[in-house]
Amino acid sequence: MPSNYRPRRRAVLTGLAAAAAAPALAACSSGITSLKGKRTDGSGSADSGAGLVVGTANFTENQILGYLYAEALRGSGVKATVKPSLGSREVVVPAIEGGDIDLLPEYQGNLLLHFEKKAEETEAGELQNALAAELPASLEVLPYAAAEDKDVFVVTRETARKHGLKSYADLKKTDGDLVFGGPAEDKTRVVGLVGFRERYDVTFKEFKALDASGPLVKGALKKGDVDIANLFSTDADISRNDWVVLEDPRHMVPAQHIVPVVRSAVADAPVRKALARLGAVLTTAELSKLNRLVDVERKDPDDVAADWAAEHHLTRE
Template sequence: MTARRRTRLAALLAACALASGCGLESSFALPFEVEPGSIRPVPGLAGVGIAVGSKDFTENQVLGYIAEVALDAAGAEVRDMTNIHGSNSARQALISGDVDLSWDYTGTGWISYLGNTDPIPEEKAQYEAVRDADLARNGLRWLDYSAVNNTYAFAVTESYARTHDLRTTSDMVELIRRDPAQGVFCLETEFASRNDGFPGVAATYGFDPAATQVKTFGTGTIYTATSNGLCNFGEVFTTDGRITALDLVVLEDDKKFFPQYNAAVVLRQRFHEAHPEVAEVLAPVVAALDNDTIRALNAEVDVDGRDPAAVARDWMAREGFVTLPAG
């Protein structure tokens, strides 16, 4: 880490402390060692200092550690800057150069960072719009997006899906048209009333929300409420580990109502130009990730209580990207 970066980081950490903590926390070292697997040492990255950041929720921490493990195996000198509290703080750390790369989400970039109000339904088009705009305005490079799409959806129990042959949101709507008594929903209070929430879903898919029964819950309790039969359809985030743990089935948003939130690695363009090998190392790792994979990894942390760094390391080893030291 350069003296300039250390000075800037120290100042930012001090400011965060005065403001009750914006979330930049770091051990400045990986908590374990890995050895090369299919990721081989890259001469151009040997000894290059790379600070990897993440936001402070499980999935983003796991993704951050996945990037750290990959770059460590490639020979970089990785600095662990995961667990930055809040999207804005994580974004600012990247822009300022205190972090060299982190993972973010296309919908977050388009709506929260770039200030757009209308999402783009098709995920490739959404990615390309964010990629081009963020590069032009902020000098940030979005690498190719992954198949991880952490957006909204409705979920049902496996038995309910089998009984009613449900695969898509259109299937759900057809069922509640035939049998209105089936239209029992567990929703967050805000989602139940927002135009980009339940009323918007109803308008897009063509059903009357007033003809359904809505039960409101906090985000964390919707999953168990749906699993326990307090409702037939629960509002969920598509990559939440509790979906796997509770044997829920996510219904496809076949009319593409909800914004696309595909995960991608973001880094400053100047850093990308100086170290193009980073994108090459991470490309096969990004390609190996999808919703089922990240959902299972999230469950290892949130349900099984494992450390996100260990979860990331073990997945990278299972996939053959790295190997673990003997003994």
């Protein structure tokens, strides 16, 4: 992106500790056009009264998170609708920047790398501060959830034994011999082929553009069409298939706590409070259970989110 593409924010929000104070923070506006064609002049409070549109990326977990956001918002009296499966980060971030959606569930480390490819922060608090500085002025990053879901790169137990693989560094022993499978974006992402080359000096025989922790890449790994696959750490299929998650000694993959990204023009107190309440009770273990209900038990993500939100008292009685 050109250096003059976006003004930078200097406000800093640091994780769960900021949750209690979040509702009191003033919203920033840059004359964003709302979904109803109105504009904010920056002189008054932000307003979610017209309702929020929650967008999601095109994989199971992000869809679940989008529906959870909507349930939590409705529980606080905020109207919300969901536009699921819009695409990859390369699609959904421009969508929220352009005002097509108002709210987006994201992942700290990968989101920062989207805006700053040379970012070196890996710890959750550092990432939160860096995101607050890097996001366009029209957007805000709210306190992150307890839940975290990191990109992991896995091999079958057989492949791990055959090549003596325990970490990404061990892949150097197979340099140029293994086939890599993941979403198309992995070809140019730091958490992907770029990172393997720059952090571990590892290249692969072939790259197969499939999906992110989805049926295509997992099917290819089972069949042996790929040797190493990009999955998510909360994916229930990892343990079910006895796949080996390789270690990351050089911290190629930063912390990936779930974090809401919202348009400043609609980030009022009810929105902040609702998402802070959700973030405080949404743990990694709970997120893994929700993924399993959808991916393994084939339940609808909106139903799963609604049931979980009610169980955790996030919805109105």
